[in-house]
Amino acid sequence: MALGALLTQQRHELEKAELTAALLAEEYRAAAAEPAVHDLVEVVTGASAVAQRFLQLQLGAAEEVCALVTGNPVVVSGIENEAEEQAAGRGVRYRVVVERAVLDLPHGLTELSAALARDEQVRAVDRVPTKLVIADRALAMVPLTSRTADPAALVVHASGLLELLAGLFESVWREALPLRLRAAGVAEEQPDGPDATDLEVLSLLLAGLTDASVAKQLDLGLRTVQRRVRRLMELAGVTTRLQLGWHAYERGWVTRS
Missing domain, CATH: 1.10.10.10 (Winged helix-like DNA-binding domain superfamily/Winged helix DNA-binding domain)
Incomplete structure (x- = not known):
């Protein structure tokens, strides 16, 4: 009888331990499912690190890459890179808005012609508010203005800030004029007007x-x-x-x- 009572007590302690372990596992899974606030934004510093992260962003895209390109590239040109060619080859759609100053760069027309030849959609405006790359509406990358010599960039994960950046791109995209590849080179397609x-x-x-x-x-x-x-x-x-x-x-x- 004494042995039976001891076994019953130990069985209850084991059941309590199993229940505690299950609760702890559930708490761990819930915490792991939602990223911490500080994990929603990455700060990347250094020219090589920024360029590498930029390439990773495009190589990881599965559906669409959206970009705003300024006329003063620092680390990457925004149009010319091997990752873009590989992504387009996999069927990733590209929508790019460039400043008209890009057309005056030494290799600007060559790079734009190559992008248009890959069936990328390219538009032009007088000025874009900032450099920006968005992959699959899941990741975005914007430059950080820094007083130091080293370039820096912000990588934004899915969040309200990412939705804001996506909205910024769409607003610039709507105002821009499409570029077309013609026999004489790249030309802006003027919008139809009222007759x-x-x-x-x-x-x-x-x-x-x-x-x-x-x-x-x-x-x-x-x-x-x-x-x-x-x-x-x-x-x-x-x-x-x-x-x-x-x-x-x-x-x-x-x-x-």
Whole structure:
């Protein structure tokens, strides 16, 4: 009887130990599943380290790489590197916005022509706010301004900051003009503008006429007028007719007089 009681006591202690071990394992798995706040951002310093991390970012991409490229490369050019060629060869999509100053660099046109030949989408603007590379919307890399001679960069993992950087890229991408590879070299593709009939429709709408009245005034079908209005909204990049009126004035499509 004494031996049985001792065995029962030890069995209960073992069950408590097993339960404690299971709870500790569950806590460990929960902590490991969520990265710590300090793990969401990496600081990379030194030219070779920044260049290596930049290449790793592209080599690890599986779907898409988005980049903003300035006209004053320090460590990497943003267009010319072997990793980009390898990633594009694997089917990774590239969307790149370059400053127009890149076109004046010694090898700028050559590198852009090579990128366009790989079916990469390249656009140009007067100025981009910062260098930026985003891979699969999971990692981003931006330069850090430093008072020291060594370059430095910030690698951002999935977080609200990464979403902010992705939104910055998309806003610059929408404003940029596409570059196309032509016989004479690389050229900007000018966006379509409103034709004379579009401007007549727009003027009458701003004068307060309804779609039906505009159609009757210009001897057009109602659906034709509505289709032209939708096209004007797409050209202006707006979603409401109120915004269309404002953007039409800002773009010089109509005047107050």
